[in-house]
Amino acid sequence: xxxxxxxxxxxxxxxxxxxxxxxxxxxxxxxxxxxxxxxxxxxxxxxxxxxxxxxxxxxxxxxxxxxxxxxxxxxxxxxxxxxxxxxxxxxxxxxxxxxxxxxxxxxxxxxxxxxxxxxxxxxxxxxxxxxxxxxxxxxxxxxxxxxxxxxxxxxxxxxxxxxxxxxxxxxxxxxxxxxxxxxxxxxxxxxxxxxxxxxxxxxxxxxxxxxxxxxxxxxxxxxxxxxxxxxxxxxxxxxxxxxxxxxxxxxxxxxxxxxxxxxxx
DNA sequence: CGCCAGGTGCTGA
DNA sequence: TCAGCACATGGC
Numbered sequence: 001x002x003x004x005x006x007x008x009x010x011x012x013x014x015x016x017x018x019x020x021x022x023x024x025x026x027x028x029x030x031x032x033x034x035x036x037x038x039x040x041x042x043x044x045x046x047x048x049x050x051x052x053x054x055x056x057x058x059x060x061x062x063x064x065x066x067x068x069x070x071x072x073x074x075x076x077x078x079x080x081x082x083x084x085x086x087x088x089x090x091x092x093x094x095x096x097x098x099x100x101x102x103x104x105x106x107x108x109x110x111x112x113x114x115x116x117x118x119x120x121x122x123x124x125x126x127x128x129x130x131x132x133x134x135x136x137x138x139x140x141x142x143x144x145x146x147x148x149x150x151x152x153x154x155x156x157x158x159x160x161x162x163x164x165x166x167x168x169x170x171x172x173x174x175x176x177x178x179x180x181x182x183x184x185x186x187x188x189x190x191x192x193x194x195x196x197x198x199x200x201x202x203x204x205x206x207x208x209x210x211x212x213x214x215x216x217x218x219x220x221x222x223x224x225x226x227x228x229x230x231x232x233x234x235x236x237x238x239x240x241x242x243x244x245x246x247x248x249x250x251x252x253x254x255x256x257x258x259x260x261x262x263x264x265x
Numbered sequence: 266c267g268c269c270a271g272g273t274g275c276t277g278a
Numbered sequence: 279t280c281a282g283c284a285c286a287t288g289g290c
Contacts, residue, residue, distance in 0.1 A: 086271080093270040095289060142286030147273080184273045205271040222280075246271080269289090276283085 008117045011042045012078075015114040030114055044073050056234050056241040061214050065248035074243055079162045079195030080155065081122050083180070086187040087147050096140070103139040104128070125155035147182025154180060165192075170200040185223060193239040202230040202238045211245040 006019040014031035016039075027039050040046060053066055088100045108123035108131060128136075129152040136145035154160045160180065165173040173196055177188040186205055192198035204212075204226055212226050215233070234241040 090272040091270065093289060140287065182273065186272060207271065
């Protein structure tokens with residue numbers, strides 16, 4: 001959901017201000033080359049949300065989660081931004097992750113202005129690769145500085161064909177992403193899902209493990225078992241199920257009571 | 266002031 | 279495979 005006052009950001013390199021009034025989406029930009037099609041693509045408005053939701057609305061918990069967050073869509077974000085952001089997300093809290101990304105942009109991005117808004121573009125792989133690990137540490141990245149440095153260098157040297165991972169199947173995309181230092185199962189799934197249109201990806205973090213207790217109850221929950229179950233249970237849009245569950249357990253479930261069903265997995 | 270955070274890599278059974 | 283541990287840092 002978008003803030004009522006509007007939201008500044010970037011779509012394919014163009015600075016935009018986005019606002020939603022009811023079902024109407026308004027996008028302002030100074031960049032005349034930005035097309036409505038690009039905007040529509042970013043918000044994934046070409047996907048038929050209703051049929052996706054129908055495909056994952058397979059149990060009481062999902063039904064409740066969907067009802068609480070109707071309209072939630074997975075954006076098509078820039079894969080490089082996703083990769084950097086989720087490397088920074090490891091063993092970290094959201095407030096600090098945002099600060100780290102902002103400091104990265106200020107240090108290695110390009111200043112841009114739009115109306116009263118001023119910000120920095122997201123740094124290119126080359127810009128980050130040129131920085132030393134020590135310089136990245138000074139931005140407060142901690143142990144993630146080395147991961148990011150190695151990954152940026154990999155991109156800058158053309159050893160990670162990130163954009164092309166949209167065209168390969170999900171396991172291949174994930175395997176390729178995990179060649180990067182600091183990219184394990186969870187980060188790879190996030191990049192695949194948010195940046196590469198790999199909707200089978202099912203990122204499992206701490207919150208998702210809590211959500212999955214609904215299905216596993218007292219059975220042993222290994223990441224492998226969770227992944228297998230999610231793929232079987234939710235199908236080719238498992239990633240959408242993950243997003244609705246994630247929002248649900250973080251925002252709602254602690255204050256709601258849902259009928260619990262016994263699942264055998 | 267301790268606990269915890271949208272995990273990963275490494276090690277040893 | 280998989281459990282157990284260190285890892286930097288700051289938010290709350």
